[in-house]
Amino acid sequence: MTAAPVFDGHNDILLRLQMAPGRREAIWLTGEGQGHLDLPRMLAGGFAGGMFAIYIPSPAAPGAPDYDAMMDNPPYEIELPAMIPLGVAQPVALSMAGHMLWMERSSDGLFRLCRSVAEIEAARADGAIAGVMHMEGAEAIDERLDALHAFHAMGLRSLGPVWSRPTIFGHGVPFKFPGTPDTGPGLTPAxxxxxxxCNALRILIDLSHLNEAGFNDVAALSNAPLVATHSNAHAVTPSTRNLTDRQLAMIRESRGMVGLNFATVFLRPDGKRGTDMGWAPVMQHLDHLIDRLGEDCVGFGSDFDGAAIPDGITDAAGLPRLLEAMAAHGYDAALIEKLRWGNWMRVLRETWGG
Incomplete structure (x- = not known):
């Protein structure tokens, strides 16, 4: 790995592996030229670590509209899928955790499942990719939280209570543009x-996808820094998925973190999905996040393999182009180092301890 190392707050390669288990070796080890992530492109682009999401896909609904076409032509509002039962979600989540363990075993030392900042830094020093197990939507966790302890023992260190659709724990935001994250009730008692x-186990609580009332509840309850692993600035792109300046102020006050989401629908001021967008929207969001949060509380949360990505980045191998664009925009080397790596290590250390 010769490119500058990047830590990324969110990706969905485990979902790609889950959807095509017979092609795991081709997808992960050699690469098929599809999607955004595989071992060769991650090594080439300096993708040195990140959060790997366990995400339960919603079942296909007969007669559902073309959601991509809707996002190509704002305004839009996409109806949220129904809650997924524990008995359906848990086997899928266990299978996806198994894919991550297989990625470590199959990579000949080039990928490691990490449970601490010390392990992440050791992997980086050895030229290995550091993978952190994350859960995007807690459908696989029971109300008594027994499964939370089991997944924590497997390596879970980051969890979002919802992926937009409701869970027994809270409510997410619908995909709507233009729209506000103030869309419904907050956290349930569970x-x-x-x-x-999660605080007791030192598991990071991810605020991405959570609605504003749920965000407020986490802020009132949690003793950890407030973190949104893959979200952008609502003031630039008024999507329900983006964070308002009030929310950003609360994150700053907690010494938390926001990972810039590369999804075009959350970057482009017009809310469209098209990937031919240039660097200007990316820099607008970074500028706004840095202005509101400070230089120590911003990083990347790509959403690789989970969204349409700007042509300038394209995939993990394109991360050096993003860093070059940031330098051309006027960010100095010290700031770029914070954004690509240092800020994530700081907030993970403060959240996890050690």
Whole structure:
């Protein structure tokens, strides 16, 4: 790995592996030229670590509209899928955790499942990719939270209570443009217990996808920095998925973190999905986040393999082009180092301890 190392707050390669288990070796080890991530492109682009999401896909609904076409032509509002039962979600989540363990075993030392900042830094020093197990939507966790302890033992260190659709723990934001994240009720009693237990286990609580009332509940309950692993600035792109200046102020006050989401629908001021957009929207969001949060609380949360990405980046191998564009925009080397790596290590150390 010769490119500058980058830590990324969110990706969905585990979902790609889950959807095509018979092609795991081709997808991960050699690469098929599809999607955004595989071992060769990550090594080439300096993708040195990140959060790997366990995400339960919603079942296909007969007669569902073309959501991509809707996002190509704002305004839009996409109806949220129904809650997924524990008995459906948990086997899928266990399978995806298994894919991550297989990625480590199959990579000949080039990928490691990490549970601490010390392990992440050791992997980086050895030229290996550091993978952190993350859960995007807690459908696989039971109300008593027994499964939370089991997944924590497997390596879970980051969890979002919802992926937009509701869970027994809270409510997410619909995909709507233009729109506000103030879309419904906050955490349930079970959700408040989940926050407290994540604090006790030192599991990072991800605010991305959570609605504003749920965000407020986490802020009132949690003793950890407030973190949105893959979200952008609502003031630049008024999507329900982006964070308002009030939310950013609360994150700054907690010494938290926001990972810039590369999804075009959350970057482009017009809310469109098209990938031919240039660097200007990316820099607008970075400038705004840095202005509101400070230089120590911003990083990347790509959403690789989970969204349409700007042509300038294209995939993990394109991360050096993003860093070059940031330098051309006027960011100095010290700031770029914070954004690509240092800020994530700081907030993970403060959240996890050690």
């Amino acid at each position: 959700g408040k217990r989940l926050v407290r237990e």
